[in-house]
Amino acid sequence: MKPPPATGPLTRREFVRSTSALAASALASRLAAAPPDADPFSSPIPAAPPADTHPFLTPAADFEDVSRGNPKPFTLTGDALTAARLTPATWRLEVTADPTVDAVVKFPASVARPLTLADGTALDLPALEDLGRKKGVRFIKAMQCLNIPTPLGQGLWEGVPLRDVLALCGTISNVRRICYWGFHTNDPEQLFRSSLSYSQAMETPPGDLPPFLAYRLNGEPIPLLRGGPVRMVIPWAHGFKSVKWLQHLSLTNDFRANDTYAIANNDTESPLKTAAYLDDLAKRYPAGQSVSIGGLVISGWSGLKRVEYGLRRLENGAPASPDGDAAWNGIPWQPCRIAPPPADWRRILPKDVPARDVLGFDAQTGQPSTWPLRYSMVTWSATLKDLAPGHYEVGARAVDLNGFAQPEPRPVQKAGRNPIQTARFEIA
Numbered sequence: 001m002k003p004p005p006a007t008g009p010l011t012r013r014e015f016v017r018s019t020s021a022l023a024a025s026a027l028a029s030r031l032a033a034a035p036p037d038a039d040p041f042s043s044p045i046p047a048a049p050p051a052d053t054h055p056f057l058t059p060a061a062d063f064e065d066v067s068r069g070n071p072k073p074f075t076l077t078g079d080a081l082t083a084a085r086l087t088p089a090t091w092r093l094e095v096t097a098d099p100t101v102d103a104v105v106k107f108p109a110s111v112a113r114p115l116t117l118a119d120g121t122a123l124d125l126p127a128l129e130d131l132g133r134k135k136g137v138r139f140i141k142a143m144q145c146l147n148i149p150t151p152l153g154q155g156l157w158e159g160v161p162l163r164d165v166l167a168l169c170g171t172i173s174n175v176r177r178i179c180y181w182g183f184h185t186n187d188p189e190q191l192f193r194s195s196l197s198y199s200q201a202m203e204t205p206p207g208d209l210p211p212f213l214a215y216r217l218n219g220e221p222i223p224l225l226r227g228g229p230v231r232m233v234i235p236w237a238h239g240f241k242s243v244k245w246l247q248h249l250s251l252t253n254d255f256r257a258n259d260t261y262a263i264a265n266n267d268t269e270s271p272l273k274t275a276a277y278l279d280d281l282a283k284r285y286p287a288g289q290s291v292s293i294g295g296l297v298i299s300g301w302s303g304l305k306r307v308e309y310g311l312r313r314l315e316n317g318a319p320a321s322p323d324g325d326a327a328w329n330g331i332p333w334q335p336c337r338i339a340p341p342p343a344d345w346r347r348i349l350p351k352d353v354p355a356r357d358v359l360g361f362d363a364q365t366g367q368p369s370t371w372p373l374r375y376s377m378v379t380w381s382a383t384l385k386d387l388a389p390g391h392y393e394v395g396a397r398a399v400d401l402n403g404f405a406q407p408e409p410r411p412v413q414k415a416g417r418n419p420i421q422t423a424r425f426e427i428a
């Protein structure tokens with residue numbers, strides 16, 4: 001097990017402060033100045049909700065926001081919003097073939113029926129919704145930035161599988177990747193794009209979930225703030241694959257992932273990491289009172305077996321000794337409680353959405369096929385009792401279905417930031 005970092009992870013509040021500071025500077029200087037594991041595209045985050053409130057579905061406005069752009073697309077209004085084609089009436093999706101050939105890409109991609117603004121064939125929102133009535137999917141996903149050790153929110157997303165949109169374009173050849181991007185100004189610096197392999201777009205293994213073009217969130221049209229009118233949602237991936245303000249699909253024969261996140265030194269193909277997150281604790285608890293700890297846990301690509309906490313006493317109330325393997329070695333890890341499925345999904349889901357129609361739920365029983373649902377998050381908790389007066393440190397970690405305890409098997413944080421989160425408190 002890798003030791004927790006010497007200073008402990010950023011608390012939610014510290015994180016908000018640090019990202020606000022980052023957002024104040026230009027992207028170039030952010031890239032230069034940011035610590036290697038900071039998110040260069042973070043924006044100031046609205047005040048976080050109190051740590052003890054984790055509704056199963058996060059209201060659209062309460063997600064923590066990670067958006068680049070100057071101005072950010074969600075701040076546009078009036079004519080600028082219309083010109084950007086970010087209203088339901090003006091939104092269009094173009095699907096084109098990338099003609100590029102170079103030293104390693106020998107043949108250009110081609111598509112029989114591209115969808116373009118110039119020809120008047122670009123897809124509009126009524127046509128996408130119409131497709132959705134026949135082919136639509138719904139799915140609950142935890143949105144989590146690869147670079148930020150706090151989940152951003154969880155939504156019920158609804159839309160059309162990418163493969164059904166690609167099917168509109170007829171025969172395609174020499175296509176190895178689908179590259180896609182959202183609205184940005186004419187400044188190429190602001191482009192935010194991501195990509196999938198052709199097979200990831202077209203084929204879904206049993207029990208897994210298809211990438212889709214979403215137009216509803218929590219039973220409502222996706223608000224501009226969350227990437228509407230249409231946002232890509234990649235169920236198994238970190239947030240950077242779920243491009244907001246989606247407007248272009250480019251079918252390319254270039255086999256290399258050209259995601260914007262690659263330039264920030266991230267592993268663009270690492271799927272959502274199974275990881276536990278610890279809510280802030282009070283600094284001091286009266287002797288004799290139990291201490292409740294808890295937070296969120298994401299069931300990522302490798303599923304979730306359990307959440308555990310470790311507790312260690314810090315010597316004599318002195319400042320905490322530096323963390324390290326030695327300090328945590330031999331600390332017994334104890335199982336935590338994971339919130340069970342809600343007794344009545346009708347209280348959680350929008351009125352017109354039966355649980356059996358949501359991917360990941362059994363179509364007959366309307367109950368989740370796995371718990372937690374794949375790529376979703378739930379709360380966990382534990383109660384620490386009978387602690388003698390003194391100083392303590394507690395840490396929490398997730399164990400995946402392969403038996404790996406966080407941050408294993410991804411000690412490389414650019415594959416998904418998931419350090420063991422710790423908190424210190426005193427019993428007095």
Ligand SMILES: Nc1nc2c(c(=O)[nH]1)N[C@H]1C(S)=C(S)[C@@H](COP(=O)(O)O)O[C@H]1N2
Pocket residue numbers: 041063064065066067068069143144145146152153181182183192226227238239240241242243244245
């Ligand atoms: N167009 C666009 N889409 C984007 C981004 C962006 O900057 N521009 N940021 C991405 C990143 S890095 C993350 S983590 C998620 C965050 O989603 P949220 O703001 O809805 O929480 O959006 C992704 N989609």
Ligand SMILES: [Mo]
Pocket residue numbers: 039066144145146147239240
């Ligand atoms: Mo991100």
